[in-house]
Amino acid sequence: MPTLLNDWCVFCKGRTYFDKSHFLALFKVHSSLPEITKALSYFPQADSLVSRVNEVIQAGTLDDKLYLCPTIESSDFELMQKAKRWLQAQESFCKSLGDDELYKICQRAKLFYGNKDQFDDFDKLDVPSNWVLELVGDKVRDCRLLKTEQEYALFEALYGVAADYYLAWYMGQPLIKLDFDFRSYFEFWRLGGVGYFNEDKFLVFRK
Template sequence: MFDKSHFLGLLKEHGTDVELRKIFSYFSSSLDLYARAVRVISSGRSDGSLYLRPRFSTSREEIAALGSAWLRGQEEICRRIGDVEIERTCRRVKVVFAAGSDLDAVLRDDIPHHWLFDGIGDSVRRSKISESDQVYALFEALYGLAADYHLSWYIGDSLFELDVNFDPYFEFWRMGGRCALTESEFLVSNQ
């Protein structure tokens, strides 16, 4: 029986240039997949963690600017998937820098951040160009790099029919950005 979870650590265990090229060679967009995976891998570090963590960090002002770009990106994604309510929320909230512990506390609440993630995730998954076991296994491997669905969607962009842009998320993540969308604020923090 096929179990996609067997592929969770694939890219961590087989991350050399040759191995990555071979893994992605089974997909028509192999060059794009390879280039995006290399960008993520080279922007991360493991340092005793099971998953990649951002290698870089930046100032509060830069994280706020990158967070603002990601918020605009999410607003655009909501427009494309037809989530008018969350699109309005994205449009009206203010970007606010928060301490990591405050962000963690807010993320435990039932906030628009979680609804947005679910809506984007459902839309992205429905738009996969293939329902094959290989595509499922690849997305499990992509998720396994950093335990981050947004990064897996950024890398696997060419495997979706839905025209959305996760580049702002990648730029935000690579500089250590974390976020939470509430009814009134888009909280950003860095690792």
């Protein structure tokens, strides 16, 4: 019986074409280490890619959920330490690109731990966190090594694991020539961390 992994293999070999969205669920349907290894064998730095994808898969669970959710428990102190490192990574990146507005927002932001309900009083679509995301995303697109249909489809599949661009870029970083600390985001995510900027705070809560 044909499987998504079969489709992926013939697509990577150039024998047929699929829209990249066809593979959105690739690593959710085929999440065992042998399947991950097979799927990534068509790319340079395959061993590093396999290690990162498997690391993320092992840090979460689907359990009747649409997307992977982290399962590792931690103290509030440990979560905030990871949030601080993630904030510093964003600050450093904005500074390196000369984006003074975003750099200053990151620099002055104070860590604030709360709960999800406290985020309902502002528009999450228009917050500095999304401005940083757009900035990083633009650079990632510019710095991807292959720029092939297969690479674009791979990043779509990586995004499909948890509907999370930063996590996808962490998994796919061996194919991105960009100096950005995506691991700091993974370490924050794996503890269940979610964070948003407002004018002067980096607001942190758990998924």
